[in-house]
Amino acid sequence: MARTIGRFGILLRTTAVRMSALYLGLFAICAVVLVFYVTDLTSSLLTYQTKQVVQDELKVLGNFYRRGGVSMLIGHIDRRSREPGANLYTIAASNGQILAGNVESLQSGILEREGWTERPFSYRRFYQPEGTPGHAALAEVIFLPNGMRVLVGRDLGEPTKFRSMVQRSLVMALGIMVIGALVIWFVIGRRALQRIDRVSQASQKIMAGDLGQRLPVSGSGDEFDRLSESLNAMLGRIERLNEGLRQVSDNIAHDLKTPLTRLRNRAEAALAGNEDGPAYRAAMEEVIDESDQLIRTFNALLMISRVEAGSAVAEMNKVDLTQIAHDAEELYEPVADEAGVCLSSRIQDGIEVSGNRELIGQALTNLIDNAIKYTAGCDNEARVEVALENGGDGIILSVSDNGPGIPENRRDDVKKRFVRLDESRTKPGTGLGLSLVDAIMALHGGRLDLVCNGDGNSGLRARMVFDRRG
Numbered sequence: 001m002a003r004t005i006g007r008f009g010i011l012l013r014t015t016a017v018r019m020s021a022l023y024l025g026l027f028a029i030c031a032v033v034l035v036f037y038v039t040d041l042t043s044s045l046l047t048y049q050t051k052q053v054v055q056d057e058l059k060v061l062g063n064f065y066r067r068g069g070v071s072m073l074i075g076h077i078d079r080r081s082r083e084p085g086a087n088l089y090t091i092a093a094s095n096g097q098i099l100a101g102n103v104e105s106l107q108s109g110i111l112e113r114e115g116w117t118e119r120p121f122s123y124r125r126f127y128q129p130e131g132t133p134g135h136a137a138l139a140e141v142i143f144l145p146n147g148m149r150v151l152v153g154r155d156l157g158e159p160t161k162f163r164s165m166v167q168r169s170l171v172m173a174l175g176i177m178v179i180g181a182l183v184i185w186f187v188i189g190r191r192a193l194q195r196i197d198r199v200s201q202a203s204q205k206i207m208a209g210d211l212g213q214r215l216p217v218s219g220s221g222d223e224f225d226r227l228s229e230s231l232n233a234m235l236g237r238i239e240r241l242n243e244g245l246r247q248v249s250d251n252i253a254h255d256l257k258t259p260l261t262r263l264r265n266r267a268e269a270a271l272a273g274n275e276d277g278p279a280y281r282a283a284m285e286e287v288i289d290e291s292d293q294l295i296r297t298f299n300a301l302l303m304i305s306r307v308e309a310g311s312a313v314a315e316m317n318k319v320d321l322t323q324i325a326h327d328a329e330e331l332y333e334p335v336a337d338e339a340g341v342c343l344s345s346r347i348q349d350g351i352e353v354s355g356n357r358e359l360i361g362q363a364l365t366n367l368i369d370n371a372i373k374y375t376a377g378c379d380n381e382a383r384v385e386v387a388l389e390n391g392g393d394g395i396i397l398s399v400s401d402n403g404p405g406i407p408e409n410r411r412d413d414v415k416k417r418f419v420r421l422d423e424s425r426t427k428p429g430t431g432l433g434l435s436l437v438d439a440i441m442a443l444h445g446g447r448l449d450l451v452c453n454g455d456g457n458s459g460l461r462a463r464m465v466f467d468r469r470g
Contacts, residue, residue, distance in 0.1 A: 024181050031177065035170040042166050046159035050138050051116065057087055057152050058140060070148065074100050077150075087154055088123065088137055094147035101151070102126065107134075111149045116140045120156055136160070195224050211239040263290040307359065307439040316444075319357045321397055321466075322349050325388045328364045332372065336384060339376035343368075346387040351395055353466045355444045360397075360464075363440040366433040367399040367462045375403035394446070395466040400453045405460045411450040437464070 057080075065073045074091055081089040081102035090101035096111050098104075107121040122134035139153025198216045205213040214235060215228040270283035325347045336343035353360075368386065375382040385400045406414055415438045438448045446466045453459030 024178075027181065028174075028178060031174045035167065035174060038170055039163065039167045042163050046156075046163060047138065050154040050156075050159065051140075053087070053154055054138070054140050054152050058142065061150065061152065065144075070144070070146070073150070077101060087152055088139055090149075090151040092149045092151070094149070096149070099148075103151075104128070106151070110139070111141060111151060114141050114143045117153075192224075199224075199228065206235065211235065211242060259290055259294060263287060263294070266290065307436070307443050315356060316354050317357075318352050319355050319360065321351045321353055321360070321388055321395065322347055324357065324361050324364060325386055325397060328361060328368055329386050331365065332368045335369075336372050339372050339382075341372050341376050341382040341384055343372070344383070344385045346385060346389075348389050351388060351390060353395055353444070355466070359440045359443070363437040363464060364397060364399070366437050367464075370433055371399050371401040371403065371460070371462075375401040378403055390468075391465075393465060394468055397464040397466070398461055400459065400461040402453065402459045405452060406450060408452075414450070415448065434462075437462070441465075 061073060061076065064076045068075075077089040077091060077100055080086055081100075086102060088101070088103055090103045090106065090111075091099045092111050093099055098106075102125070103123050104126045105124045107123065110117065110121050117139055120136040120138055122136055124134050128134075136156045137153040138156060139151050142150045142152075144150060195216070195218070202213050202215050214232045217225050217228045217232070219225065266283050266286050270287065325345065329343065329345045329347075333343055364386075368384065371384045375384055380402060383402050387396070387398045387400065389396050415434050434448070434450075441448045441464055444466060446464060449463040449465060451461050451463065453461040
């Protein structure tokens with residue numbers, strides 16, 4: 001019982017329940033006002049209709065009185081009073097004694113004032129049993145020149161029943177709506193509280209260190225789902241950044257240990273040698289080369305981290321991919337000629353995307369440099385092609401070669417930091433080029449695909465795929 005009361009208290013503190021209670025209160029006030037308004041409007045309408053019926057009847061009686069005097073008036077009233085559903089008719093003397101009509105007695109004072117009765121009055125019908133309550137009516141009293149009184153009225157039994165029926169119907173409808181609103185309020189509030197509890201449980205697991213945990217999504221597409229999806233996307237990004245940080249830490253510990261050890265050994269060898277000899281100078285040059293390589297490695301790591309974090313340097317504008325591709329081809333033509341590689345292009349004109357020119361250019365030059373480096377020295381004629389086309393799945397900027405290629409089961413691995421295949425360890429490099437390209441494409445909402453260039457496993461085609469909406 002205490003647990004139920006506690007959960008109900010928590011339920012009442014939720015925003016959804018408070019808003020529902022506010023709306024329910026406003027609805028109830030409006031509904032009550034509506035009940036009183038409709039009831040009053042119904043009463044006014046019935047009173048107006050009663051007056052119209054009485055006034056029409058008085059006009060008819062006035063015609064009979066002018067044509068035949070009191071005798072004809074009494075005869076007509078006697079006939080009309082016997083008809084089913086007749087109005088109230090009374091002809092009384094100046095002292096109030098009833099002479100004719102279908103009313104046995106009237107509330108005292110009704111015949112003393114001419115005109116429409118201000119309020120409903122009571123009367124008794126003929127043959128009405130003793131002890132039964134009287135009936136209520138509205139009427140108009142006319143004074144004749146001879147002092148006689150004529151009363152024509154309308155019984156309020158049916159209008160009162162109709163008004164009561166309307167009032168009861170409105171009250172019943174209001175009650176049903178209030179009960180339904182309370183049930184819906186409780187169900188919706190309870191459901192919202194349950195979803196918030198699930199979100200809280202998932203959040204506690206995330207705070208405990210389980211970054212793979214995600215907030216629950218019901219699939220209804222409501223505001224809770226949209227909020228959960230946004231937070232899940234944020235958690236996914238945080239998880240990737242943390243995983244990248246962990247991988248970088250591990251890779252630095254393993255992959256940079258060798259060049260640092262080599263740098264130290266060469267420095268020791270230089271100190272142990274002849275300071276004036278050429279060996280000393282050569283050792284110092286090797287130390288500088290190793291230092292430059294380490295600096296390039298750390299610069300590449302810094303660039304990847306900044307790109308993955310969406311750094312402010314990556315300002316997005318409309319850029320001409322066609323011009324970027326031509327510039328990269330022109331830049332690497334001398335390098336390709338020197339390496340004995342045939343560099344060609346197949347570039348479509350007039351293609352633009354939203355992106356950062358420097359980052360896209362950096363990614364493309366990385367791919368061209370890798371293609372030339374790993375294609376040069378192959379048994380067959382080395383060829384590298386830069387292509388730009390508006391393909392079926394987006395705008396594709398690719399670099400293709402006929403080199404040794406990458407095995408299909410290792411194509412995802414080579415996108416990770418410091419990952420190098422055994423066949424490529426004799427080549428210069430840090431294993432960060434494809435990681436940088438992959439990070440740049442993720443920043444631009446695209447992707448990097450590594451596929452075979454032609455039949456078999458020989459050759460590689462690196463595809464930078466941009467979304468057309470970019």
